[in-house]
Each structure stands twice: as structure tokens, then as C-alpha cells.
Amino acid sequence: MQSVQSVQSVRPVRPVAVPAADAGGRSVLEGAFGLLGALERAQVAGLTRLAADCGLPKTTAHRLLEQLVDLGAVERCAGGYRMGPRLFRLGQRWQPHPGLRAATWESARRLAQLTGAMVGVNVLREGQTLVLDWTAGEPDTVRDRLRHDVVWPWFTAAGKVLVAGAHPRLPVGPQPAAWEREAAVVREEGVAFDREELVTGVCCVAVPLKGPGGVTVAALSVVTDSGHRLDRLADVVQRAGRAISAGLRSR
Incomplete structure (x- = not known):
């Protein structure tokens, strides 16, 4: 048979x-x-x-x-x-930079365990923030509010990092008058924040992931509830971002 x-x-x-x-x-x-x-x-x-x-x-x-x-x-x-x-x-096979998924998977998992938050790897496409991967922490306090959406406006914390490091004429739609000043701060400090700007009760910290030549190819974000201190999370996320960037450059 x-x-x-x-x-x-x-x-x-x-x-x-x-x-x-x-x-x-x-x-x-x-x-x-x-x-x-x-x-x-x-x-x-x-x-x-x-x-x-x-x-x-x-x-x-x-x-x-x-x-x-x-x-x-x-x-x-x-x-x-x-x-x-x-x-x-x-x-599931798509990735905007060679080796990006492999370079981020283990670090994202560890970061989710350490912070108990959701960790995302994000890219910018067609003027929007696209979530390439989500890794949920424990306990997961924001998943239901995010609904695991994979497309968000460009002005998420991850989107701010990506737009700040992108070509100045990148088409992302209308930008607030204060964006140029905010973008300069994001580039200087290497981190961006979302303090309940998109979803009530949900905050985010994001840092750039850089490939060869220091070019920003993606963003690493940690999404949590409003009870967390974002400034304390920022240092942890930046360390993870630097480690991933080193791996991307070595590839």
C-alpha cells in the first residue's frame, strides 16, 4: 500500500x-x-x-x-x-541581511529570559516597522495587547532607530517637526524609546543592529509594560545589540 x-x-x-x-x-x-x-x-x-x-x-x-x-x-x-x-x-525563510536570523536568535532568547519581556528583531520596509521575529519572555504581560502584529508604523522605538540611521530621504510619510532633533539624539545615544506612544500600557526600548561598515541593518527591541524602568532596560539591550552587531560583522 x-x-x-x-x-x-x-x-x-x-x-x-x-x-x-x-x-x-x-x-x-x-x-x-x-x-x-x-x-x-x-x-x-x-x-x-x-x-x-x-x-x-x-x-x-x-x-x-x-x-x-x-x-x-x-x-x-x-x-x-x-x-x-x-x-x-x-x-519564514526571508531575511533582509545574510545571517541575521542566525545571529539574533540566541541573544534574543537570552534577553527575553533575562528581562521577562518580549524581544523583537525589526526591519524597515515600505515606510513601516516590520517585525522579523518575536521572542516571548516569562511572564508575558504584553502579548495580548500587541496581538503579535508584525507590521507597525515607522515611529515605533525600533522604527525610530532604523529611520534615524537611514538615508535622509527615506520615504516614511509625514514626520513631526521635532523629529530631526529626536533623530540626532537617537544617533548619538544609540537607543530609542516608546513610552506608551502607540499602545496604552506598552513601552519599548530599541537599539540598532549594525553589519559590515557600521550600516544599520535591523533593530533589536524589548517590549514591556509601563511598570518597567526603560532607562535600566536600555543598558541591557545595548549590550545585547553590540554583541549581535559583532556577530553580524564577523559574517
């Missing part, structure tokens, strides 16, 4: 036959990524809503969605469609 794995491995995949562009002149890739973006926002949605959100004919949207299902990028569910496991697996 064939094993389940061997049967699944030879399951036929529906042939893909698509035109170079849909009726509106958009490329197939644009249409497919538009649908994926709509699913990212909605989490679960039906064909009619997805087609309307993307400005695609329903027949085109249906064809693209079914092809994405065949590829494992989307899966069917009771509400219509949702993201598929293949995108999750591919996303």
Missing part, C-alpha cells in the same frame, strides 16, 4: 493556462499579488469581495485564485479564501 506522502506527491495539478494580461491590461503577476494583498488585509474573503477590492473581473479573479490554491499560496475555507501554508513557509 502506498503511503499518504507518496500518494500526495503524485497528485495531479490542474494545468495552468493564463493570458499575459487580464481584461484591464494588468499583468497576471499584478493581479495575483493584488489578490494576495487583499487577502492580507481581509484575512478571509469571498470571490466577489476580492475581485472588487482588486478591480478585477470575477472570472479573472476566480482563475487566479484557483491557480494560487494549486500552488499552495492560497487555500479555500468556509468564508471563501485565505492565505495558504506555502506563503507562510516562504516568508
Whole structure:
């Protein structure tokens, strides 16, 4: 008797036959990524809503969605469609700098144990703070309030560190009038803070992670409740950041 794995491995995949562009002149890739973006926002949605959100004919949207299902990028569910496991697996492999995940994993784990806080490794993409990895401390006092979101505005503590060390014309949207002065302080002190600026009861300390040439490639952040002294946490986080940066430079 064939094993389940061997049967699944030879399951036929529906042939893909698509035109170079849909009726509106958009490329197939644009249409497919538009649908994926709509699913990212909605989490679960039906064909009619997805087609309307993307400005695609329903027949085109249906064809693209079914092809994405065949590829494992989307899966069917009771509400219509949702993201598929293949995108999750591919996303877990992404890192913006070679060796970043390997260089940060052990230090982030130790920092979470030492502080009892959530530790994040963050990068800046499309004007937003993107959390590459979360490591939860014990006890975890802020997880429910953060909902483990992975995309935040640029002005998180981690985002401040990243924007302060980035190109001056980096597109991050409107900046407060006092930002230039604050950015200069962040660069000089090598640390940024969020004192309940985004989420009530949640505070954050972040430091830059620097690769070869001293270029900031990511930020290390510790997220905790408002009962902690951020100035005391800052020294611990800075030491961890320097150790990770040394590892990144050696790679």
C-alpha cells in the first residue's frame, strides 16, 4: 500500500493556462499579488469581495485564485479564501541581511529570559516597522495587547532607530517637526524609546543592529509594560545589540 506522502506527491495539478494580461491590461503577476494583498488585509474573503477590492473581473479573479490554491499560496475555507501554508513557509525563510536570523536568535532568547519581556528583531520596509521575529519572555504581560502584529508604523522605538540611521530621504510619510532633533539624539545615544506612544500600557526600548561598515541593518527591541524602568532596560539591550552587531560583522 502506498503511503499518504507518496500518494500526495503524485497528485495531479490542474494545468495552468493564463493570458499575459487580464481584461484591464494588468499583468497576471499584478493581479495575483493584488489578490494576495487583499487577502492580507481581509484575512478571509469571498470571490466577489476580492475581485472588487482588486478591480478585477470575477472570472479573472476566480482563475487566479484557483491557480494560487494549486500552488499552495492560497487555500479555500468556509468564508471563501485565505492565505495558504506555502506563503507562510516562504516568508519564514526571508531575511533582509545574510545571517541575521542566525545571529539574533540566541541573544534574543537570552534577553527575553533575562528581562521577562518580549524581544523583537525589526526591519524597515515600505515606510513601516516590520517585525522579523518575536521572542516571548516569562511572564508575558504584553502579548495580548500587541496581538503579535508584525507590521507597525515607522515611529515605533525600533522604527525610530532604523529611520534615524537611514538615508535622509527615506520615504516614511509625514514626520513631526521635532523629529530631526529626536533623530540626532537617537544617533548619538544609540537607543530609542516608546513610552506608551502607540499602545496604552506598552513601552519599548530599541537599539540598532549594525553589519559590515557600521550600516544599520535591523533593530533589536524589548517590549514591556509601563511598570518597567526603560532607562535600566536600555543598558541591557545595548549590550545585547553590540554583541549581535559583532556577530553580524564577523559574517
